[in-house]
Amino acid sequence: MKRIKSLFKDFWDSEKAGGFILIGCTLLSLYLANSSWSESYLHVWHQQLGNHSIEHWINDGLMTIFFLLIGLELEREVYVGELSNFKNALLPISAALGGMLIPAAMYLSLNYGTNTQSGAGIPMATDIAFAIGILSLLGNRVPVSLKVFLTALAVIDDLGAILIIAIFYTKTLIWSNLIIALSIFAFLLLLNRLKVRNLIPYILCGIAMWYFMLNSGVHATITGVLLAFAIPFGNGDEKSSSYILQHILHLPVAFIILPLFALANTAIILNSDWHYALNHSYTLGIGLGLLIGKPIGIWLFSFLSVKLKISQLPEDLNWKSILGVSFLGGIGFTMSIFITLLAFSDEEHITNSKIMILVSSLLAAIIGLLVLKFTFKSNKTNT
Template sequence: MKLTKLFKEFFESEKSTGIILIGCTLISLLLANSAIGSNYIDIWQTQFSGHSIEQWINDGLMAIFFLLIGLELEREIYHGELSKIKNAMLPILGAIGGIAVPAAIYIAFNYGTPEQSGSGIPMATDIAFALGILSLLGKRVPNTLKVFLAALAIIDDLGAIIIIAVFYTKTLMFTNLMYALGIFAFLLVLNRLKVRNLIPYLVAGVFMWYFMLLSGVHATIAGVLLAFAIPFGNGDEKSTSYILQHFLHKPVSFVILPIFALANTAIILNGDFGEILSHHYSIGIATGLIVGKPLGIFLATFIGVKLGLGKLPSRVKWKHIFGVGLLGGIGFTMSIFITLLAFEDATIINNSKLVILLSSLLAGLLGFTTLRLTLKKRK
């Protein structure tokens, strides 16, 4: 199976991003727990135009990240693994299982508690880390497995986006939402009129983001809507969608996500780890990511194949699917992002972030080890 130039670029950028994110996380943890820890944490809480720097990062810069996710999803639908329903079914089923089972496990531990709202936390997969760890296995990884994991993670993120829009909208300002959707409709008209210039899309996209922010629906949703309004054309290197996606890869991978990691992993490690890990929400997050993700992905794809709804990619065996399922338990970026929406208590947020980091680390190690033992070296 040959990989497209853009997919190779995407895969390689995710490999580098994963390594950089690990470095940024370690730096942030060290600084937060050093002699200058309070000053470092205060930097991210500095107010600018009515919002903290951390909020501008999470509501503003991350909208660009979601724009890139939307463009990647669009490409997969038109030209990638999701363009043919038979090929698309396996990662779709895997993503559904990988969302439903972790959520069910979390709810089982937290049903009826104030922390029940965190059920979306273990649903997410961090594309950068998952693909980054897979890339460390080199040429022994079949291209079909790379594409399966990429498609699975992208669909998983789409699920997270829908969950954010539906379940984490606390107050809805209907008028502002209508303004945002009106701008989206205007962009769709531009698309139908075959306007290929990026400038009107980007300018209108900023206004759509602004009204979405005021509406109460999380502003990052505007990034996804903008992605689907931008003309795809025939998908070649001259298409508007391709040009923007190609341009965004490096800023998102090497600027936006590292800044997000620095701002959101400033965790003070001064509590009793045993106590932190004993909370119901901690158990739900850890079990959901480490157990629920691989179990859900494996069972959903296995049942789907047995029912004839999909088929295993070439050179991929069930033990590889299980290994990829373990990598799916690396929540990190998206899990932390949902944590910030799900909880308001600073202690619970801090504890949840720590559990996400530890669970993602363990899931990554288990996934890497499983795939390294099960994938044969290629000469």
């Protein structure tokens, strides 16, 4: 139990600091994109490196490592974490389900049958680094159970986003490459069964699997999740392959990969009439989904699961604190932008969606922070 708490603390601390760095990188990117260095700055990300741009290598290459970490975190949660106890897991599972279904429904209510209905997955995502970063601003007033709830919720949410990417954003399939990729995955599972603990064969085969997945039509980042579940977990101690790799990846993902993603994908040129970008059916759908759909879905499904005795609310939490975290769930950022790049091919749609994601995520963060601050202040006064 001690090592589990240690890994959770490492995860929390890296995500917390990573969230603040993401904010800084976003502000820096927006500034540079709208400064006298704009042309040179944009050229950096569009510059070709081999057959692809640097931006493409970040989104399809480095982000695979991010998804690998997400997969390892999910694996840990399932085996020894909050999700290992089915009764405890039902509350964040219910919350995550509501936080995906309601935003998607709101988006589709405005866009169903149009050429932008493919954006329904955009407001379904939660940015775990931003959300944890904002929650950490409240310091020791935040109960550990609320941190665990938000972490489990966000990890399940990420799993949902991964499934959405795999199922709904695969447009064409090249079966030969997909079969090779899945064959490599099967071989890795065999290595796992044979109790091969050395990470080198997993990493080398993972790179090969990524190459064939990239050329199969299925988004290459799915490779990261598959690889995570092929790597031996064992008993989850500090000597297990999964623990070692997760510990290695925490800092590079939080301080290199996600900041690079933010810099490359928030280089948005804001004209004087940028606010008109918010007045389209698809951007309104994103805004309503993140800012209203997310908190309603997370809170309502949590409330119903407790009232129906499907799950139980931790003793040190109340429905106000769940509401505050529900708003933090509306911070889409990384995953929302990532899905935007898959959902749309038109540059105007992509840019307008990014603007709405940034605005909505900022408002969700502010509202969530204020609700939680008021809640903890009230609790302190009552005690």
